[in-house]
Amino acid sequence: MKAIELKNGDRGDPDFHRMRSLLACVGKDKMRPELHYILVEKTKAGVYAVGCDGLRLRRDLFRIKVEPGLYEIKVNNSREIRLMPSPMKVRYPAYRKIIPGLEPESTYSAVGKSPRFVMWIGAALGCYVDPKLVPIAHDEYGEIHIQKLDGEIMPLVFRNDHTLVVVMPMKLDGHIGEQLDRMQLDRLRRLRKWLNPAPKKNPPHGGQRW
DSSP states (O other): OOOEEEEOOTTOOHHHHHHHHHHTTSOOOTTOGGGGSEEEEEETTEEEEEEEOSSEEEEEEEOOOOOSEEEEEEEESSSEEEEEEOOSOOOOOOGGGGSOOOOGGGEEEEEEESHHHHHHHHHHTTOOOOGGGOOOOTTOEEEEEEEEETTEEOOEEEEOSSEEEEEOOOOOOHHHHHHHHHHHHHHHHHHHHHHSOOOOOOOOTTOOOO
16 A cells, blocks of 8 residues: 655645645544544545544545555645555544434535634534534535434534535533623624614714814
């Protein structure tokens, strides 16, 4: 098995930037060493890579020729990515089990881009996610899906033609929930004030003063 090498060209390589976002999801928890690797799969559709840390998962379709298996991160910076085949025999978790089925009758959907937009859509539907844990670029466009089954919020899903992202919702206690409610109310007040500005007062008789 050969290494996977990607370099960021002058114009920017979409595969490179998507791989960078995927590598941000690779686990670092010493208690879960099986998540320290990138899983590479070959299908009829092409080559998929998967990164997961237990809180979020990202899977991408790439235009590269590689062998399936587990890979380790050797180089990961703004200019170069190098992944080496792992000599360790590790069983990668069955990640497909955490991807929601997204049945139409119980799924709410929206279209947009950026981690902050994903956070706002999720919060509006009661699925609170940390935008820092949403592994997409600010200009990455896709569908956001939130499924509710028997009153339970399922993980948030973001997807487009090349990418699938799954983010686990935060478990909120009362204190954090109240803070988020206040933040949303403040945002609505600012928006209302911006849409309906107060009328300007007429200057006193005699015109404006210097």
